[in-house]
Amino acid sequence: MARHRTKRRVNGGNTQAPIPMTSLMDILTCLLLFVLKSVVLEGEVISPVPGVSLPESSSNHAAQNSIAIAIFDDVVMMDGEVIASVSKAVKSDNLMIAPLASRLRQTYAKSEEIAKLRGDTEEFHGRASIQGDREISFAILQRVMFTCSQNGYEEISLAVLEKS
Amino acid sequence: MPRRSRRSSGHVVDGYLELMPLMNVLVALLPMLLLSAVFVKVTVIDLDAPPTAEVPVPAADKPSLALAVTIKDDYYVLEGQQISKRVIQRAAADAGVQLAGALADVVVQHPENQEIMIISQPHTRYEDIIAVMDISREAGLPSVSLLGE
Numbered sequence: 001m002a003r004h005r006t007k008r009r010v011n012g013g014n015t016q017a018p019i020p021m022t023s024l025m026d027i028l029t030c031l032l033l034f035v036l037k038s039v040v041l042e043g044e045v046i047s048p049v050p051g052v053s054l055p056e057s058s059s060n061h062a063a064q065n066s067i068a069i070a071i072f073d074d075v076v077m078m079d080g081e082v083i084a085s086v087s088k089a090v091k092s093d094n095l096m097i098a099p100l101a102s103r104l105r106q107t108y109a110k111s112e113e114i115a116k117l118r119g120d121t122e123e124f125h126g127r128a129s130i131q132g133d134r135e136i137s138f139a140i141l142q143r144v145m146f147t148c149s150q151n152g153y154e155e156i157s158l159a160v161l162e163k164s
Numbered sequence: 165m166p167r168r169s170r171r172s173s174g175h176v177v178d179g180y181l182e183l184m185p186l187m188n189v190l191v192a193l194l195p196m197l198l199l200s201a202v203f204v205k206v207t208v209i210d211l212d213a214p215p216t217a218e219v220p221v222p223a224a225d226k227p228s229l230a231l232a233v234t235i236k237d238d239y240y241v242l243e244g245q246q247i248s249k250r251v252i253q254r255a256a257a258d259a260g261v262q263l264a265g266a267l268a269d270v271v272v273q274h275p276e277n278q279e280i281m282i283i284s285q286p287h288t289r290y291e292d293i294i295a296v297m298d299i300s301r302e303a304g305l306p307s308v309s310l311l312g313e
Contacts, residue, residue, distance in 0.1 A: 021183045021184075021187065022183075024187070025183060025186070025187070025190075028187070028190045028191075028194065029190075031194060032190060032193065032194060032197070035194065035197040035198055035201050036197060038201035038203055039197055039200050039201050045200075045206075046206040046208075047206070048204070048206055054206065055290060055291040055294040055295075056294075057207065057209060057294050057297070057298050058298045058301070058302060059207050059208065059209045059298070059301070060207055061207050061208050061209065061210060062207065062208075063206060063207065063208045064208075090286075129208060132290045133290070134289070134290055134291035134294075135289060135290070135291070136289075136290045137286060137287050137288065137289065137290070138284040138285065138286055138287070138288040138289075138290065138293060138310075138312060139286035139287065139312075141290055141293075141310075142284075142286075142310070142312045145310070155210070156210075156211060157208035157209060157210045157211070158208060158209045158211065158294070159206050159207075159208055160206070160207055160208065160209060160294060161204060161205070161206060161207075162205040162206070162207045
């Protein structure tokens with residue numbers, strides 16, 4: 001290397017030295033392979049709602065396009081907006097959570113209209129994905145599921161973290 | 165270090181590879197892939213909506229075996245129409261293994277049955293329900309429905 005540089009300076013006064021890029025190329029190649037391994041090529045990518053600690057499961061079903069309902073602490077959220085309180089919903093004898101039901105009906109109507117405008121021949125089926133914190137009780141899960149199924153969202157899936 | 169090769173004429177040939185175009189491609193590709201990469205994979209478990217008192221299940225729709233696992237505070241109860249009832253202590257270190265074994269026995273005896281109901285109490289933790297669902301699925305019962313007690 002030193003001999004090479006010296007020669008260039010002597011010959012033409014050109015001080016430009018080649019940068020050794022082999023090691024950088026190695027790093028980039030490793031990084032590229034690692035990132036390629038992490039890229040999801042099929043299904044819908046679900047990002048866990050901040051604050052929700054999803055349970056781990058051996059299920060490897062890819063998520064599909066659906067509305068997201070998160071349940072954690074004392075909050076029921078839909079599409080990032082707080083809709084109802086867990087403690088109030090659980091105290092009620094009624095399995096239907098009224099604010100969530102109203103929001104689901106609005107969303108269903110909008111989605112159905114979009115499907116019609118798009119010219120979909122198949123009947124629109126609502127699909128909901130529930131992101132529940134691992135500590136929530138079945139009481140709130142049952143109420144959310146019941147509310148979904150009674151308002152057009154009959155295809156329900158539970159979001160979980162894939163066990164490594 | 166540069167690699168040099170001598171040709172027969174005696175000229176020294178600079179053997180550097182032109183890596184800059186490849187570097188440019190990689191540098192453009194990496195941020196794009198990083199954006200679409202998922203480091204914690206979220207998957208889903210598909211299930212049926214729980215039948216409730218307000219929406220009674222027609223008798224014809226009930227599975228013939230009516231296989232059910234009830235998650236109690238201290239034990240699991242495995243029961244069905246043509247199988248003997250089994251109670252498994254949840255405190256046992258191998259409770260999950262015992263339940264998996266019991267379900268595997270049922271699958272062997274009734275291979276046509278693919279359905280199982282998981283009956284939970286209102287205060288049953290979601291994580292415990294998911295654990296039982298995993299055990300059921302791994303035992304060969306992929307169709308899971310959740311019910312409340």
